Amino acid sequence: MNTQDVNTADSGSAKPNIAFIGLGNMGAPMAENLLKAGYALSVYDLSEDATQRLQQAGARVADSPKAAASNAQVVISMLPAGKHVHSVYLGENGTNGLLAELPQGTLVIDSSTIAAADARTLAEAASKLGIDFLDAPVSGGTGGAIAGSLTFIVGGSTDAFAKAEPILAVMGKNIFHAGEHGAGQVAKICNNMLLGILMAGTAEAINLGVKNGLDPKVLSDIMLQSSGRNWTLEVYNPYPQVMDNVPSSNGYQGGFMTKLMQKDLNLALQTAQNTNVDTPMGAKAAELYEAHTVENGDRDFSSIMARHDSSVLY
Numbered sequence: 001m002n003t004q005d006v007n008t009a010d011s012g013s014a015k016p017n018i019a020f021i022g023l024g025n026m027g028a029p030m031a032e033n034l035l036k037a038g039y040a041l042s043v044y045d046l047s048e049d050a051t052q053r054l055q056q057a058g059a060r061v062a063d064s065p066k067a068a069a070s071n072a073q074v075v076i077s078m079l080p081a082g083k084h085v086h087s088v089y090l091g092e093n094g095t096n097g098l099l100a101e102l103p104q105g106t107l108v109i110d111s112s113t114i115a116a117a118d119a120r121t122l123a124e125a126a127s128k129l130g131i132d133f134l135d136a137p138v139s140g141g142t143g144g145a146i147a148g149s150l151t152f153i154v155g156g157s158t159d160a161f162a163k164a165e166p167i168l169a170v171m172g173k174n175i176f177h178a179g180e181h182g183a184g185q186v187a188k189i190c191n192n193m194l195l196g197i198l199m200a201g202t203a204e205a206i207n208l209g210v211k212n213g214l215d216p217k218v219l220s221d222i223m224l225q226s227s228g229r230n231w232t233l234e235v236y237n238p239y240p241q242v243m244d245n246v247p248s249s250n251g252y253q254g255g256f257m258t259k260l261m262q263k264d265l266n267l268a269l270q271t272a273q274n275t276n277v278d279t280p281m282g283a284k285a286a287e288l289y290e291a292h293t294v295e296n297g298d299r300d301f302s303s304i305m306a307r308h309d310s311s312v313l314y
């Protein structure tokens with residue numbers, strides 16, 4: 001850490017410079033919304049295609065996390081899983097990652113979905129270096145990321161939360177302070193365990209209707225106005241052509257990859273096991289997604305529909 005420089009995310013009223021790391025299905029539209037709101041953004045991703053998109057939108061492209069963060073008061077990351085977040089911030093040996101390069105007072109917001117224990121480890125390492133760390137996973141999918149209507153579920157100190165809030169408000173509509181470090185991740189995996197169960201159950205119900213002669217759209221409309229109503233029927237129907245602009249009507253491309261849902265279900269099960277909590281429905285959803293990931297890991301998670309009817313993939 002450079003102790004000479006002290007960075008403050010809230011110094012004066014000027015907008016802080018932001019480094020954004022991880023520009024995938026979620027990170028790219030989130031970063032674009034920050035640019036549209038007038039934040040100066042430096043970006044880094046391993047994929048050149050991903051950085052090019054942001055360059056066209058007005059971001060400065062850096063060739064390392066450190067280069068992206070030079071001159072930034074705030075760092076935001078949106079990476080696939082815990083191992084990527086660990087490698088960016090702590091490096092291979094735990095001390096040679098980005099955290100060691102940041103000036104004191106930098107605010108780090110990690111919006112990836114990772115284990116709560118990993119978030120706490122990162123927060124502790126950051127705190128020793130005088131850096132504020134928040135776990136701030138999101139809900140709302142790629143549609144929410146594009147629309148700037150994500151839900152942020154934040155764990156960390158009240159002060160750091162207050163500094164982060166105006167920035168998160170550019171990318172989201174609902175910003176919750178769930179509690180101390182790791183609390184955001186715990187709330188997020190509870191939500192995603194339920195989402196995995198709902199998506200698998202919705203696909204199963206639609207398949208039962210279709211195999212018994214119902215039109216999937218008619219059945220979906222009926223359930224949407226009945227007690228089976230849930231988020232997947234409202235905005236993310238898993239059956240092709242029932243809804244426009246959802247992955248199921250686009251070959252299950254983009255969206256939230258099956259392998260990421262499987263990761264989240266495993267995080268939920270791990271947490272349940274560590275704390276002796278019974279989650280039989282979560283365990284069943286994890287089993288279904290694990291089998292589905294073998295051939296469909298990169299497809300959107302609503303492709304679990306293909307478990308019942310493989311023709312939906314074509």
Ligand code: NAD
Pocket residue numbers: 021022023024025026027044045046047050078079080081084087088111112113114138139140141142255256257260264
């Ligand atoms: P993604 O795979 O589309 O994007 C991840 C990006 O990170 C990729 O562009 C990849 O190149 C980049 N990356 C990987 N390792 C890197 C590294 N070491 N340095 C820099 N860049 C690196 O994933 P996504 O769908 O954007 O999801 C990101 C996170 O958000 C995940 O934790 C996921 O669980 C969570 N999430 C996703 C959704 C969704 O609908 N897609 C919704 C809520 C939460």
